[in-house]
Amino acid sequence: MEKFKVVVLKSENILGWRLKIVDNKTVEIRAGLFTDWRKVIKEKKDWIEKRLKKMPEIKKINELDKLVILGEEYKVNITMGKNDSLNIFEDKKEIYVRSKRLTEKYLKKLIDKKMRPMALKIIREEVNRLAATHKIRVGSIKIKNQKTRFGSCSSRGNLNFNWQIILFPNDKFEHVILHELTHILVKNHSRGFWEKLKEMDSNCVQNNRWLKREGAKKFIV
Numbered sequence: 473m474e475k476f477k478v479v480v481l482k483s484e485n486i487l488g489w490r491l492k493i494v495d496n497k498t499v500e501i502r503a504g505l506f507t508d509w510r511k512v513i514k515e516k517k518d519w520i521e522k523r524l525k526k527m528p529e530i531k532k533i534n535e536l537d538k539l540v541i542l543g544e545e546y547k548v549n550i551t552m553g554k555n556d557s558l559n560i561f562e563d564k565k566e567i568y569v570r571s572k573r574l575t576e577k578y579l580k581k582l583i584d585k586k587m588r589p590m591a592l593k594i595i596r597e598e599v600n601r602l603a604a605t606h607k608i609r610v611g612s613i614k615i616k617n618q619k620t621r622f623g624s625c626s627s628r629g630n631l632n633f634n635w636q637i638i639l640f641p642n643d644k645f646e647h648v649i650l651h652e653l654t655h656i657l658v659k660n661h662s663r664g665f666w667e668k669l670k671e672m673d674s675n676c677v678q679n680n681r682w683l684k685r686e687g688a689k690k691f692i693v
């Protein structure tokens with residue numbers, strides 16, 4: 473038995489086979505009608521397992537019992553209710569989620585939608601603070617749907633962020649913002665860019681390494 477799930481898509485339009493890693497527990501194989509997909513999976517097992525290990529772990533929202541926001545731990549209570557709501561109690565460090573449905577998909581959508589305004593407020597404050605410190609002029613600041621990216625900067629200096637960067641530790645959160653602020657000055661990732669960023673973040677290399685390795689793993693939706 474494999475330790476991962478195999479999704480088989482048989483199609484007469486495919487000759488041979490194609491593998492795709494879906495998440496850290498699922499591999500998809502598209503195979504022609506006469507392809508022995510079991511044999512392919514068996515032969516490629518080592519390669520598949522190596523790739524699966526590199527994928528971020530999928531978190532079950534249903535089982536979400538705590539959330540760390542900028543290093544502060546919040547207890548999460550999810551209950552079924554007549555309406556959808558999400559309340560954050562700063563003093564008690566608790567988050568109450570009420571949802572009409574408790575399915576994974578529904579809860580993810582709800583949390584995604586309700587957390588955005590709060591995240592935007594935190595991100596905006598931090599962007600403005602850091603921009604003022606480093607005397608950088610910023611355009612608009614928005615939250616954008618970006619599954620794997622943490623942030624982006626338009627040619628006009630408008631910044632977009634993935635709201636879930638608030639789930640990073642404080643210094644990593646700050647690093648993401650400084651990265652995008654630096655792009656207002658230097659568009660590409662040239663040597664000049666990194667020099668500028670290092671001036672603002674003395675722990676730049678380590679922070680960047682952490683983000684590449686751990687960043688996406690902190691995302692919940």
Ligand SMILES: [Zn+2]
Nearest residue numbers: 651655660661
């Ligand atoms: Zn960049």
